[in-house]
Amino acid sequence: MKTFKYLTLLFVTTLFIACNNDDDSNPDPVNEEEVITTMTITLEPTGAGTQVVMQTRDIDGPDGPEPPVVTVVGELVVGATYNGSVAFLNETETPPENINEEIEEEDDEHQIFYIAGGGLDVTTAYTDQDGDGNPLGLTFTLTANTAGSGTMTVILRHEPTKPNDGTPADAGGETDIAETFDVTIN
């Protein structure tokens, strides 16, 4: 039975050593690097009129329980043309990380789509291009045609097919962010 004794001893010792392994310090929180929490579209009128700002902001990230806060400040004016720009931020970091820089660096792998829906009568056109001469969409123009209200969907796609026919369906790729805003033209 000597062997048995030794084996038992070995067993207990190992468990003891294992159980004593409790001196770890607390882990560090993970810096979420890829999250986009905030998309802000700013429309500056080229002529008369006021600025329109559309924003979606999801401070606990896309998988947190809090829904994004969607705001539209200002209304479009019939016949007016706007210089549009879009900004993407990761506000889980302090200071917030500017995602636009990454999009610009990898402009051939990104495209932003602006889709009017629900009867909204606007015309959009890209004013920037990637290194290959294909549209990117960080800046654009928007013309409000007739009065009414509807929706404006803005989608950032990663790795779309470029060139494409201008629709997200043809472009494919993965949606990094997509929001539909309620917009009114007066």
Place this chain on the structure above:
Amino acid sequence: MLVCIAPFLAYAQDCDLTLSGQVIDLHNNAPNGGAMLYIKELSKTIIANDNGYYEIDGLCSGNYTIMVSHPECNTITRDIVIRSNTVRTFKMEHHLEELNEVIVQGKSEFDKLASVREVQLSDDALERNSGKTLGDALNEISGVSSLNTGNTIVKPIINGLHSSRVTIINNGTRLEDQEWGVEHAPNIDINASDKVAVIKNAAALQYSGDAIGGAVILEPSRVVVKDTLYGKTLLTLGTNGRGGVISSQLTKGFESGFFGQVRGTLRRFGDFEAPDYILSNTGADEKSLFARIGVNRFTYRLEGSYSLFQNKLGILRASHLGGPQDQFRAINSPEPLIIRDFTYDIDVPRQEVTHHVFKVKGDRNFGAHSNIAFHYTYQQNNRFEFDIRRGDDAGKASVDLNLETHTLALDFKTKIGDGFNFKSGITGDYQENFANPNTGVRRLIPDYERYHFGIYAITDYEVNDFLQLEGGLRLDYTHLDALKFYRMSFWESRNYDMLFPELVLEEFGNEVLTNPTLDFANVSATAGIAYQLSDDITGYFNYALASRAPNPSELFSEGLHHSASRIELGDLRFDSETSNKFSVTLEGRLKGFQFTLNPYANFISDFVVIEPTEIRQTIRGNFQVWEYRQTDAYFLGFDLDTSVSLSDHLNWESQFSFLKAYERENDLPLINIPPTRFANRLSYKNASLNNLKVTLGGTYVFRQNEFPDNNFDVFIPETDSIELLDISTPPDGYFLMSLSAEYPFTIKNESQLVLGLSVENLLDESYRNYLNRFRFYADDLGRNILLHLKINY
């Protein structure tokens, strides 16, 4: 011991009785020629003839103790009452020649469960699947199917249950490889094992008490105690994936009992193909190594081994989605959204896993009938998942988990009396999971330490040659100490801030670091009967109680699961899940017809299911939230295996598996339950044509008609409409044919070469499999022509 105290009563006037009969192998009824029969009371030895027949004459009326031994078998002892001339057949287990196993002693009577049929993959099946995964090979067993993520990540499902409910025992130790995830395939090379068996039950209590679905047992072969050197090389080349697998092993044995063995496998495939297109980024690159040295002596055995398993598996590019709108496009596209030219490169998304196992084991016999065994195993499982990322993060892993497990076990077994065995053991393990924070992605599984302790006792009693009883009890205690970051918003929305304020260690902005410590005590038990109803039919009945502590994924999940395009939420408050499984097996052999019928009923309380509970509006669109919850469920099904000899050369085997699984409360079907499957194989074998073997296979998989409805609405901006996203409806049934032929050659000396050719999905059928998570995005594999080459030397 009972054996020794059999009273001996003699009647002087009646001493011309004979005892005669045959000594045969328990498994195949082959005669055990040359077996020795020792009549204890007479101190007399009789040797059976070459056909196993023996005759002992000049016996007086009375009780005798006969010990039957054979060089290749376990010695058996039987008490026999002689009143007249008696004919008696002795059945022996043909295993002792392979001495190195810890569980050598009384293998026949003991280590195999008596009341549950262990279904073993034949050598043929193992070699046929040499180029594939463990999950693919196990698919050949009735009642076993697989949950696939594409064609390279294949998880076994036993009677409808998978992941943490299926325990994998590799070389005597439970595999600890983060088995909780549906896209985590077992980190095992099928070529490293010679025995692969499935126990469709939780009855294997010496290994675990929580195998609610069942256990997969893998063991390397035993090395013969003699001076020997032998090896085997298997080469498989396949047209689909344009790659192959080479696996080689070499074994050296010595008369002294020392032995050494090395095995290695390389597996490399490029993109696989569906009938109409390439499945881009589905290649596989796998390496495995297994080496062991040891000594086999009659009274003790000692062995040290190391195994390495490393793989890099591509994940279908078209399955990577940004959100429900992308998913809608992908599901409604007849072809995968991304099809590229064939390549061997494995890009993102992909997994890279390395699994190391160091093991020392030994056992020693005590007296004539007892044995004590121990093993210590260290396992390290390192899993990386690489996703499609942007900027500086491109090329950086999104998941980087390192799981280390130390296991120590002691097992004791003894024979209490004739046909009465007892086995008991304790096992302890310590596990530590480390999630690397440098990924830049919130930890999927938190850092944790787990202590586990288990103790079991099993006994089995052979009442007579026809009836065998067994029973076992196991207690497990698990302590989990985790360090988990919760999003403050989640912590509060779940009311955890009110329920568990004491768990909070620190607050970091919008995150909170908590220290959940959880304790689970689990009881499992088994009871069974094996009864030989007639010479041709044997019945088995088994009841198994199993209890499983929730796994880290079920407890701690809290976030977006990219490959499923859904948010998954676990629950800290879960209890253990408990199953009561009743299974009956009828095994019969009637002339040329053999069958195994195995109906079962499994009632599981607190069954952990994950199902959609709400639609969450997020910055990427509306995601479905899938929450784990506990419910009561039941699984009713049966597996039927038949085999008919149609002629001397022709054999027809078929398997039929049927299963229904429902939630008890609302009678709703459970998700991902294997559909009914009917598999057939017609084999032609001709000994006069040098053992040529040709097999034609046909498998029909029915459509799963019972499924929960998890569909939801998605706003599609392009069409300015709200569309139904159908993620529930199973695909149609399908019929797959296969053809294989093999022809053995003998090349010089004793080396043997077997050449085989097989075709899978012979008709190049386009189909989608309900149990493949990528069925939404792409068809399954098209035709595959494989060339097999086996050399034994």
